[in-house]
Amino acid sequence: MEPDSRKRAQARVNRIASFKAELAELEREQALILSPEQRTGLETHLERLLAGFSREFGIDATESARRISWGMRVAALLGTAALVAALILFLQRVWGHLPTTAHVTILAGVPLLLLAGAQAAGRRGSDPFYPALLCLAAGVAFVTQLNALGSVLNVAPSPLALLAWSLVALLMAYAYGLRLILAAGLVLLCATVAALATAALGEDWANLMPHRAGFLIPPALVLYLIPEARRGEDRHDFDFIYRTVGAGTGLTALLIFSFEGHLCCHGLAPRVAAALCEILGLLLSAAVVYHGLRLVRTGLVNLGAIGFVVFLYVRLHAWWWEALPKYLFFLFLGLIALGLVAVFRRLRARLGRKASR
Amino acid sequence: MKRCLLLATAMVILATNAWVLVSAHRNQRQPVGGTLRLTERELALAEFPAESTVTILRLQWDVPSESSRWNRLAVWLNAAKLAELGFDCHVPVDDPDARRHYGSLTPRPAFIVLEFEGDAWRQAPPDRKSRTRLFAVDAGCDALPLRARYADTNRYAMVRGTVRLVFEDRNPDDAVSSRMPRLGGSIETLMPSAIFVPQPHRRALAEFRRPEPRPPEDRGQPPRYAVTVSWGAHYEPWVRDVVRLP
Numbered sequence: 001m002e003p004d005s006r007k008r009a010q011a012r013v014n015r016i017a018s019f020k021a022e023l024a025e026l027e028r029e030q031a032l033i034l035s036p037e038q039r040t041g042l043e044t045h046l047e048r049l050l051a052g053f054s055r056e057f058g059i060d061a062t063e064s065a066r067r068i069s070w071g072m073r074v075a076a077l078l079g080t081a082a083l084v085a086a087l088i089l090f091l092q093r094v095w096g097h098l099p100t101t102a103h104v105t106i107l108a109g110v111p112l113l114l115l116a117g118a119q120a121a122g123r124r125g126s127d128p129f130y131p132a133l134l135c136l137a138a139g140v141a142f143v144t145q146l147n148a149l150g151s152v153l154n155v156a157p158s159p160l161a162l163l164a165w166s167l168v169a170l171l172m173a174y175a176y177g178l179r180l181i182l183a184a185g186l187v188l189l190c191a192t193v194a195a196l197a198t199a200a201l202g203e204d205w206a207n208l209m210p211h212r213a214g215f216l217i218p219p220a221l222v223l224y225l226i227p228e229a230r231r232g233e234d235r236h237d238f239d240f241i242y243r244t245v246g247a248g249t250g251l252t253a254l255l256i257f258s259f260e261g262h263l264c265c266h267g268l269a270p271r272v273a274a275a276l277c278e279i280l281g282l283l284l285s286a287a288v289v290y291h292g293l294r295l296v297r298t299g300l301v302n303l304g305a306i307g308f309v310v311f312l313y314v315r316l317h318a319w320w321w322e323a324l325p326k327y328l329f330f331l332f333l334g335l336i337a338l339g340l341v342a343v344f345r346r347l348r349a350r351l352g353r354k355a356s357r
Numbered sequence: 358m359k360r361c362l363l364l365a366t367a368m369v370i371l372a373t374n375a376w377v378l379v380s381a382h383r384n385q386r387q388p389v390g391g392t393l394r395l396t397e398r399e400l401a402l403a404e405f406p407a408e409s410t411v412t413i414l415r416l417q418w419d420v421p422s423e424s425s426r427w428n429r430l431a432v433w434l435n436a437a438k439l440a441e442l443g444f445d446c447h448v449p450v451d452d453p454d455a456r457r458h459y460g461s462l463t464p465r466p467a468f469i470v471l472e473f474e475g476d477a478w479r480q481a482p483p484d485r486k487s488r489t490r491l492f493a494v495d496a497g498c499d500a501l502p503l504r505a506r507y508a509d510t511n512r513y514a515m516v517r518g519t520v521r522l523v524f525e526d527r528n529p530d531d532a533v534s535s536r537m538p539r540l541g542g543s544i545e546t547l548m549p550s551a552i553f554v555p556q557p558h559r560r561a562l563a564e565f566r567r568p569e570p571r572p573p574e575d576r577g578q579p580p581r582y583a584v585t586v587s588w589g590a591h592y593e594p595w596v597r598d599v600v601r602l603p
Contacts, residue, residue: 089408092405092406092408092409092410092411093408093409093410094410095409095410095411096409096410096411096412096556096559096563097410097556098556099555099556100555100556103555104374104378107374108370108371108374111370112367112370112371115363115366115367115370118363119363122359142370145374146373146374146377149374149377150377150549151413151549151551151553152553152555153377153378153380153381153553153593153595154381154549154552154553154593154594154595155377155380155381155384155549155591155593156517156548156549156591156593157548157549160376161373164369164370164373167369168366168369168370171362171363171365171366171369172362172363172366174362175359175362175363175366176359198463202443202465202466202498203463203464203465203466204463204464204465204466204519204545206519207463207464207519208463211461211462211463212463262457262460262461263461270457
């Protein structure tokens with residue numbers, strides 16, 4: 001089953017529910033009165049449609065069915081967490097009695113079994129939440145198993161493990177259209193690039209933060225620009241994830257340098273370097289807000305706004321914390337916050353107008 | 358398309374596991390890193406929940422140090438050795454920019470030479486002597502010259518580790534400002550610093566795990582077991598033998 005078909009069916013079911021509610025309201029206001037034949041024909045048609053969607057896509061046709069589905073999801077999430085805990089505790093209990101071949105087989109088998117479970121759940125055509133949950137469990141299992149295998153065989157940690165985790169997350173994300181797992185995979189990809197660059201300099205890659213946070217910026221920039229270069233349909237709204245991860249990672253690296261100015265821009269005084277990073281962070285945050293407005297993406301606008309506020313507060317702290325009485329400092333902060341609220345209200349109105357067009 | 362992506366995911370998982378297995382196998386083909394017979398003093402049992410049957414030994418090691426404190430600031434990790442390890446030590450220590458420069462340097466990986474029951478241990482203060490007989494005595498970027506210098510593989514083990522440069526403004530022992538700042542170095546970690554004990558060696562250690570490993574007040578007592586550990590072609594360890602000591 002194509003995820004798009006399910007999405008379209010879900011959208012149709014939502015429209016039918018809205019239509020029914022509006023029809024009831026119009027009848028109450030006596031603006032539209034259907035004849036008994038028309039009513040019967042309409043209700044039969046809608047019931048047939050909803051039954052078909054429910055049968056084919058497992059879509060919740062009513063509000064109560066939707067609530068029950070959410071309950072099932074929460075129960076499944078808690079159940080999966082409990083089962084994983086049970087498995088780990090059981091393995092700890094028997095681990096010492098098992099030979100190394102059994103260790104390797106179990107460790108490699110668990111993520112593969114979970115992956116097979118995700119495939120089976122997807123094939124059944126059930127709620128896409130369940131394949132997503134099993135993929136998440138498979139990803140966590142792969143991270144855990146590789147660490148455990150390294151411990152069992154006394155292998156020193158390698159930055160290539162980050163690459164393997166990233167690849168698995170990206171492949172699963174593209175297989176099932178999973179945005180959360182895509183975000184995890186992209187963050188791991190940025191970490192891989194930074195770790196390999198640190199190792200290439202002959203430094204300890206495990207200590208790349210905060211000293212080599214700058215290595216995160218080029219891959220973050222590439223991620224942000226990928227949607228601009230990409231052609232074709234963005235079925236799962238992955239472009240938003242690329243931009244969000246790119247902007248979030250890049251701004252985080254700049255924020256680290258705005259606290260640790262001595263770690264970047266050799267040749268400049270640490271305070272000057274920190275101030276430069278803060279100003280650059282402010283400008284880039286504002287650019288992300290602007291880009292988000294142009295794309296009509298609230299998430300990107302919010303991310304840029306959070307970045308802008310954080311960098312602004314860091315800069316104001318550096319300027320005024322020592323120079324001003326504390327009550328004045330906080331008074332200025334409060335006034336600036338109110339000013340920002342006014343700006344964001346205007347931005348929100350502009351977004352609303354753009355969306356309605 | 359989805360099937361292809363899932364197959365690729367499974368292949369990545371399998372290939373990664375295979376790579377780790379091959380790497381471990383190649384490591385254990387030849388103990389070029391050395392083989393040491395260590396005791397409970399140097400390989401302490403890691404604590405785990407009572408239900409767990411996992412047995413892991415943690416390397417207990419020390420460094421020859423000027424300070425009597427239990428730290429990892431090695432006396433032999435001076436400016437010349439740090440420069441040899443790749444640290445950028447060109448800024449004079451009394452330069453106004455020295456603190457910023459040396460504070461921005463990240464730890465670097467290195468090969469560490471561990472000496473068992475050697476001169477470093479014999480010359481250590483009594484309180485440190487009783488803790489462990491395994492001392493880190495040298496480090497280098499390249500394993501072969503180090504092995505040529507420390508050729509006795511039954512006394513010197515070569516392991517992977519990371520070295521951190523320390524910029525000392527003050528002498529911590531004197532609690533007063535020293536006349537000149539200086540550069541020192543510490544061994545931040547050995548990789549790996551914990552050694553998994555597989556079957557059948559685990560059985561010999563099982564009785565020492567319950568109810569918990571030896572409490573701190575018992576340290577200084579004679580060791581109860583000895584473990585033969587080898588470091589292989591990738592300088593990663595594995596347990597060869599475990600015996601109970603009388």
